[in-house]
Amino acid sequence: MQAPLIVIVLAAGKGTRMRSALPKVLHPIAGRPMIQHVVEAAAALDPAQIVVVVGPEGEAIADAVSPHPVVVQRQQLGTADAVKAAREIAAPLIAEGADVLILYGDGPLITSETLARMRGARKDGKAAFIWLGFRPPDPTGYGRLLLSEGNTLAAIVEERDASEEQRKIDLCWAGLLLGEGEALFRLLDAVDNRNAKREYYLTSLVELAAREGLLSSVVEGDSDEVRGVNSRAELAEAEEILQWRLRRRMMEAGVTLIAPETVYFSWDSDLGRDVVVEPHVFFGPGVRVAEGARICAFSHIEGAVIEAGARIGPFARLRPGSVIGPEARIGNFVETKASVLGARAKANHLSYIGDAEVGEGANIGAGTITCNYDGFAKHRTRIAAGAFIGSNTSLVAPVEIGEGAITGAGGTIVEDVPAEALAIARAEQVIRPEGAKRLKARREEGKET
Numbered sequence: 299m300q301a302p303l304i305v306i307v308l309a310a311g312k313g314t315r316m317r318s319a320l321p322k323v324l325h326p327i328a329g330r331p332m333i334q335h336v337v338e339a340a341a342a343l344d345p346a347q348i349v350v351v352v353g354p355e356g357e358a359i360a361d362a363v364s365p366h367p368v369v370v371q372r373q374q375l376g377t378a379d380a381v382k383a384a385r386e387i388a389a390p391l392i393a394e395g396a397d398v399l400i401l402y403g404d405g406p407l408i409t410s411e412t413l414a415r416m417r418g419a420r421k422d423g424k425a426a427f428i429w430l431g432f433r434p435p436d437p438t439g440y441g442r443l444l445l446s447e448g449n450t451l452a453a454i455v456e457e458r459d460a461s462e463e464q465r466k467i468d469l470c471w472a473g474l475l476l477g478e479g480e481a482l483f484r485l486l487d488a489v490d491n492r493n494a495k496r497e498y499y500l501t502s503l504v505e506l507a508a509r510e511g512l513l514s515s516v517v518e519g520d521s522d523e524v525r526g527v528n529s530r531a532e533l534a535e536a537e538e539i540l541q542w543r544l545r546r547r548m549m550e551a552g553v554t555l556i557a558p559e560t561v562y563f564s565w566d567s568d569l570g571r572d573v574v575v576e577p578h579v580f581f582g583p584g585v586r587v588a589e590g591a592r593i594c595a596f597s598h599i600e601g602a603v604i605e606a607g608a609r610i611g612p613f614a615r616l617r618p619g620s621v622i623g624p625e626a627r628i629g630n631f632v633e634t635k636a637s638v639l640g641a642r643a644k645a646n647h648l649s650y651i652g653d654a655e656v657g658e659g660a661n662i663g664a665g666t667i668t669c670n671y672d673g674f675a676k677h678r679t680r681i682a683a684g685a686f687i688g689s690n691t692s693l694v695a696p697v698e699i700g701e702g703a704i705t706g707a708g709g710t711i712v713e714d715v716p717a718e719a720l721a722i723a724r725a726e727q728v729i730r731p732e733g734a735k736r737l738k739a740r741r742e743e744g745k746e747t
């Protein structure tokens with residue numbers, strides 16, 4: 299039986315280099331705060347507890363990681379001090395012999411597979427501490443791993459405390475640590491701040507543990523996975539890596555991406571088999587696309603469900619609450635919001651459909667607008683199955699168009715239209731024979747005087 303696991307995510311750092319009003323770990327990657335990626339990777343290990351260490355202004359982080367608790371580290375005195383902030387909340391599980399896994403909230407690319415490998419390395423109990431190592435293209439700034447025989451770790455030296463020789467080592471600590479909880483918290487009390495930064499270093503544990511005969515060993519990880527985000531440029535790099543993971547996952551699941559590098563997904567994008575996505579499409583959070591649908595170029599989609607065989611775009615915008623029925627068509631420059639379109643319904647050109655229900659097979663003419671907002675409240679438009687809305691119609695909600703009804707082009711529909719009725723709601727056309735000719739003649743006269 300493996301010991302229960304406590305995950306401690308460190309997120310008390312100020313993130314100064316982001317130059318942001320938003321705490322660093324709340325900056326989104328693939329449509330959600332980066333710390334949620336970390337928490338999700340940890341959750342896959344089925345830990346008994348996940349706790350996040352935040353700084354004094356961490357309330358916003360508490361909301362983002364809920365229902366997992368946060369604890370506050372009052373002053374940023376170093377990584378060892380940060381872990382201590384979780385001592386009290388972890389105590390009951392530590393007493394039961396729990397292991398502790400330490401992660402960074404600003405390392406959103408870590409995968410559960412790598413965490414599981416660390417867990418695996420603890421199984422035989424030979425090493426009390428497992429440190430995740432990696433070989434960054436440029437090791438500057440990282441703690442260097444000093445190995446003795448086998449894979450045993452003798453010490454970790456921070457860049458600023460390292461000798462010229464030690465700085466040449468390319469194997470670095472990624473900041474992830476898994477260890478025996480009781481020993482970890484006990485040894486943390488012995489950590490001092492006699493170093494170049496005057497900080498309490500978590501890395502001091504290696505030597506303190508060794509003095510008690512507790513071994514440390516190293517599991518090596520992929521350098522892209524342990525990348526930290528400290529600046530907007532690094533945020534964009536992390537986004538790009540994550541986007542490629544999502545694009546590959548989609549293609550493996552049977553989705554065609556004509557130009558994958560131009561399509562942006564969210565962490566929860568869910569696309570079915572044989573969906574085709576043309577270039578330059580953006581999927582915000584909460585999108586599901588069923589089998590065989592086609593998303594044409596330059597479409598922006600969030601919080602929407604697209605049923606099988608539907609066709610969206612080019613240049614369509616689907617906002618939250620849109621449900622596009624099977625085989626339905628949403629064409630260019632059409633925006634939908636909080637609206638359900640039935641099977642085979644069509645809105646092919648230049649429309650706004652908001653707070654509406656559109657029945658099966660209904661046809662919405664070019665330029666149709668649901669006037670859903672009167673400046674005070676939102677109102678609903680109901681268009682029944684098979685109805686035909688003429689081009690350039692304003693549907694002033696609340697309003698209902700009955701089954702099979704037709705509205706003439708250019709109408710402003712303010713009253714309900716019964717089933718099978720024809721509604722014409724525009725000024726009658728007036729013809730004045732030769733009127734144009736007379737008008738032009740009058741203009742000419744005006745010019746001469």
Ligand code: UD1
Binds near residue numbers: 310377403456
């Ligand atoms: C740390 C490691 C270094 C490692 C590197 C990997 C130490 C002493 N050094 O260095 O060996 O190679 O990470 O990225 O641990 N934090 C707190 N409270 C604090 C200090 C830090 O919560 O008081 C959090 C930060 O928000 C951050 C993480 O801990 O997520 C790491 O802190 P940081 O200051 O970036 O450590 P490094 O100097 O990069």
Ligand code: MG
Binds near residue numbers: 526
């Ligand atoms: Mg750092």
